Amino acid sequence: MNTPPKKNQETRKTNPQDSTQKTTRKKSTVLRLVLAITCIVVGVALLAFAGLRLAGISFGTTSVQDKPISDVMTMAEKGQLKSVSIAGNEITVTAKNGQEYHSIKEDGQAVTDTFRKNGVSVNIENNQNTQWVQGVVNVVLLLLVAGSLFFIMRRGSMGSQAAPFARSKAKRFNESRPSILFKDVAGVDEAKIELQEIVEFLKYPERFREMGARTPKGVLLVGAPGTGKTLISRAVAGEAGVPFYSVSGSEFVEMFVGVGAARVRDLFKEAKANAPCIVFIDEIDAVGRQRTNSGTGGNDEREQTLNQLLVEMDGFDKHTSVVVIAATNRPDVLDPALLRPGRFDRRVMLDKPDIRGRHAILEVHAKDKPLAKDVQLEELARQTAGFSGADLANLLNEAALLAARAGERTIRKTHLEEAILRVMAGPERKSRMITEEEKAIIAYHEVGHAIVMRSMPGADPVQKVSAIARGMALGITVQAPAEDRYLLRRSELLAKMAGAMGGRAAEEIIFGDVTTGASQDIEYVTNVARRMVCEFGMSPLGKVALRVEPDGSTTLSPEMAAKIDAEVAKLVDQAYETALSILRERKDKLVEISEHLIRVETIDGSELDAMLFAA
Missing domain, CATH: 3.30.720.210 (Signal recognition particle alu RNA binding heterodimer, srp9/1)
Known part of the structure; x- marks a missing residue:
């Protein structure tokens, strides 16, 4: 197999002082402008003074x-x-x-x-002499004004150099000496396979051109926040060894119409001059939202910026080695013209990592951290279902900070367990003054959650129960699945709803009254019930989509909306009655475990099971 010829590396080298030179040029432009204005003001003042003196x-x-x-x-x-x-x-x-x-x-x-x-x-006095002096002063003033206008127009023209407000705000990263490669990005193996073709095109474009193939002009990365969209884009540039221009979609749009379009032109002009390269646009939905045909007007600046972006992406010829990579977590709001073939014609999904992906991400971020022998990254990956790559990086960093504060030389398992709770709910707030009565209510509330969760068939295991305030929560019950799940049965959703209502049910059974502590639980259960009715077709209303838009608009009739509300309330009441039934049956365990939690403040999952299922 013939090895493709290596492209001349000299053509891809960039001056390491590029950023410094740009900064120097910007400062020089500002200084020249300030100096010119100062000279004009001083000259006008001196000429006016001289003219008045000559006039007597x-x-x-x-x-x-x-x-x-x-x-x-x-x-x-x-x-x-x-x-x-x-x-x-x-x-x-x-x-x-x-x-x-x-x-x-x-x-x-x-x-x-x-x-x-x-x-x-x-x-x-000779009046003619005075008139001559005044005429000279007027001519000199006219020349100064004309010269200043010429200077400003010349600096503001888009020909040689863009005006400062119209220049692109994209940051350039020189990847001739890459700091991020594919080996530094874990948990997104499918995305790396998709983007490997972009790397090959940037390194060996001749091989594709000889076959008459055209690489995608634009790649749209879609994924939840923290899944590594920016990181993998940097890795593509690092693997290819090309410059990387990074800009946010919100940096194009300004208050003045036309500025965003000018910045788009300036960005692509610079990118084409430094091709091959990668242009990365983060949060492209800020500028690429769907244009409306309502005739009521809109954001003219954003639409002009979008139009210019569409024109620039259409303006690439087949020999231009500029690849645009954009990232968003809202692909549903993007304009169809932006997604058609020839612009962003390839979509790469970045999901939250599964257990293998989390294990790989933890290994990447644990390389420079001294872990104790009792730390098992595979077990940690199992405990962090639903965490994104950014969450896992933050988890290990929080554990390292906890170990450093404690004066430890290694990161132990207890540090990691505390870090998980910090990432999920925030740091402990032991300084909050809580009365004994409120502490008892919090303990019974959290144990009520735990008992119902462990008693429902198919419910996820409980990892920890704590009566210590964290973040905005007065207590916390951590429930984590034993394995990654992508589909949920109706019975499993009902179990989650019943478990969430266990706290309110425990308050009613033990204290004969309820508190405001279940507000978030009720909100969660209501949202799940509404989705079961309106999206999942899990109600007597049938297998139809009854979606209500986020802005409150809907095409539902008042009668159907009333039926939806009735079904949602029925599901919520059913979940609450299930929780009440379980806790009344196991009231003795509720009291025993809650009193123990009041004393120790935190119980892990194994200790909870030992007390709950003891003979």
Whole structure:
């Protein structure tokens, strides 16, 4: 098998000082602009000052007062004036007490003889000289304004350099010396297989062109937050050894219409100049939402930005080695034009990892952490069902912090168990002052959850029960499946609902009253019941989708909406009656385990089973 020829590495090398040079150019542009504006202001001030001085206007400390010409002539006849300066119709007189006055005479009015007759020194200025000076000042000011406008327009034009507000905010990562590779990304094996073709195209584009094949221009990564969409994109660039441009969809959209489109043009212009490369757009739903045909207007800036993005992706020729990778967790809101073949024509799903994926992710993040001998990553992966890759990384980091605070040299199993609870519900809040009565209510409430959960057929095992406040919760009962599940039976959903209502049922049985502590449980049970009725077809209403949109809009008739509400209430009541029946039957165990929890504050799953199923 022939090895494909290696592309000349020199063509993919990028200057390691690129980012520094860009920063320097930006600072230089700002400094030049500030310097130009300063020079203009200073020049205008100096020219104005010089013109006023040449025009004979004094800048002394004596204030000049305006006087009618009749009053000036009266002062002259009384011998109160010392000197007078006449420039056209402008008259400036100086009284014998040193006060200066300004006046304006009428055209043709003879005043010179009157001043001289009364012994006033008269100085007649050449008006043409003043007009010449004023003309020079006006011309220089006009040139300065024109020069400043030319400078600003030149800096703001999109030809050579984009204006600062229109430049792309994408961050460039130089992957000629990659820090992230596929080996650093675990739990997404299927996605790596899909993206390996992109790596091959960026490294050996000639092989694909010879076969007449065209690689996808755009790849859409779809997955829940924390599943590694950004990380695997960086790994693609690292494997291919090409530059990586990262930008968020929200960074395109601004208040002014047209700025986002200009930033899209600038981003793709720079990407094409540095091809082959990868452009990564995170949270593309911020700019790629469906355009409406309602005629009521909308976000013109966002739509113009989307239109420009569509044009740029259509503008790639078959020889342009620029791959656009976008990420979203809301693919249902994207515009169809964005998803058609020729733009984002490949969709890669990134699900939350299964037990094998969690094990692999934990191994990646545990490489630089000293684990104690009692730590089994496989067991930890089994306890963290539903955790994303980001959750697992945070879990190990929290455990390392706990070990460091305790002065330990290794991360022990207890640190990891505490870290799991921190990630799920938050840190302990032992400083919260709780009365003995409230502590008893919390203990019975949590044990009520645990007993119902362990008594329902097909229910998931209980891992831990705690009466210690964490985050916003006053207590916590941790239930984790023994294995990954992708489908749930109706009986299993009913078991989950009954287990969630066990806390409220325990309060009613033991204390004869209920508290506000079950508000989140009731909300959870109501949501599950509504989905069973409206989405899963698990009610007498039939196998139809009766979805209500998030904004509250619906096409349901009032009669059908009333039937849905009745079925939801029926399911919730059924779950509560099931919980009451189980706890009344096992009331002695409820009291025994709750009193034990009040003393020790935390019970793990094995201890709970030993007490619950003891003879």
